[in-house]
Amino acid sequence: MKKLIRVTTVPSSLRSLLKGQHRFMSNHFEVIGVSGDGDALQDVRQNEGIKTHVVEMTRTITPLKDLKATYQLYKFFKKERPFIVHTHTPKAGTLGMLAAKLAKVPHRLHTIAGLPLLEATGKKRVLLDNVEKFTYSCATKILPNSCGLEKIIIDNNYTKPEKLLVIGNGSSNGIDTKHYDASLISEEKKEKLKQELGIGENDLVFIFIGRIVKDKGINELIQAFNRLSKKQHNIKLILVGYKENLLDPLLPETETLITENKQILSVGLQKDIRPYVAISHVLTFPSYREGFPNVVLQCSCMELPCIVSNINGCNEVIEDHVNGLIIPVKNETELEKAMQFMIDFPDKRIAMKQNTRSRIIKRYEQKFVWNELLHYYNSLS
Structure with missing residues (x-):
């Protein structure tokens, strides 16, 4: 051989x-x-x-x-x-x-x-x-x-x-589409996790999964979400991943907001991201650069519409207003607008959700x- x-x-x-x-x-x-x-x-x-x-x-x-x-x-x-x-x-x-x-x-x-x-x-x-x-x-x-x-x-x-x-x-x-399947996470498990994180029944949950670093657009994401959270009290942002303070640190003000804003839930690196995806409604992924983003595949496969940067990989998985929203790179204002859109138009967000999993199964x-x-x-x- x-x-x-x-x-x-x-x-x-x-x-x-x-x-x-x-x-x-x-x-x-x-x-x-x-x-x-x-x-x-x-x-x-x-x-x-x-x-x-x-x-x-x-x-x-x-x-x-x-x-x-x-x-x-x-x-x-x-x-x-x-x-x-x-x-x-x-x-x-x-x-x-x-x-x-x-x-x-x-x-x-x-x-x-x-x-x-x-x-x-x-x-x-x-x-x-x-x-x-x-x-x-x-x-x-x-x-x-x-x-x-x-x-x-x-x-x-x-x-x-x-x-x-x-x-x-x-x-x-x-992507292992049988593994990344929202139906595998029981209602009981979801409720338990929501209680642990302090997520209410009517909360709209945004999630970010990846390295908590500048290149992933975390500074922009935290600023945009922080402004939104002052107007919208029933939203949460879950951050799943680890920091790389030596290679690609966040701005000090970003670190402060992550600590002080109670609507931001930083849960660190998780061996199994699926329960966190299952209690979320939208992936926010404003990365500066990617090869081919596994997280966008995984979350799409678990029926989450995704807000992504207009960069290679992301714009190959996501079609604007079909299975998510595409925003310009490093644009805090457009990111905030996209998140506001997901809050204001639940019917359109749910329509996007219908186009998520099937597209991944077909292509990836x-x-x-x-x-x-x-x-x-x-x-x-």
Whole structure:
């Protein structure tokens, strides 16, 4: 059986971004997962039934550590002699593609699931642009996980169009539509959670799920919601996710509002987001940049209309006024208007809800995405 090595920078990406895919692919390849160490890597071994290997990588620019990790990857690839090395996440992509090229791995694939560098400026942007081009030059194929991302890559001249391929309709892993089903959450469980969070029977609940960072539009979201909450006392905002204060901190005034506004419910990172989605009415996702947003897929699949930024990925899942609302990026005023619209027009919000789940099942069902990727793997010789 040919070997397939999947590489991510941190183990939680290997566990969550590609959940179920490793086990599926192991019916066709000998699959090995590579990332930094942690409990999540043990979960991958147990849940996916594949071998794993530890190579510590950082998420920031650390030349000596990066050199060491590249050498360790190179040695591992030389020993294992894989047919395919497939990398995800920026640092794993750069180091993994270079190491795989040096080790003469025949097929070197890198999935692009977002471009953090798009928010960088000046010398840092120039450096990151060059790193991106270098990564693509070491790969044999680049797999953007949305059509919008493919266009951004071409517009920035990172590589030639013929080197790019979007799998299926986009998304790195599709969505398990049987898992993300609102009917699986009992009324009893929902009521219990609402009581715990202090959500009233007539409250309209907005939810955000993701990293609680600037790049996800949290500063704008908190300001917009804070103004709304002064006029509307029967609304709540649930924040699900963790902060990254070192990499991408929020403004101090945003932190203050999250703490002081009693209508904002910050619940931290949750292993199972479904109960929180099931007690909500609208996803608010004003992100600055995405590859292909899993959260929008998950919430749509659980019948939530979504307010999203007009960015790649988001505007491929959401059609304005059909299954959600699309707003300009970094526009606090338009975000507030969109949230007000969801409050003022419940009939239109409910009409959008009717167009959510069915669209996801049709275009992004997990098995469809997996089979499309497998089809590509099998086309390689």
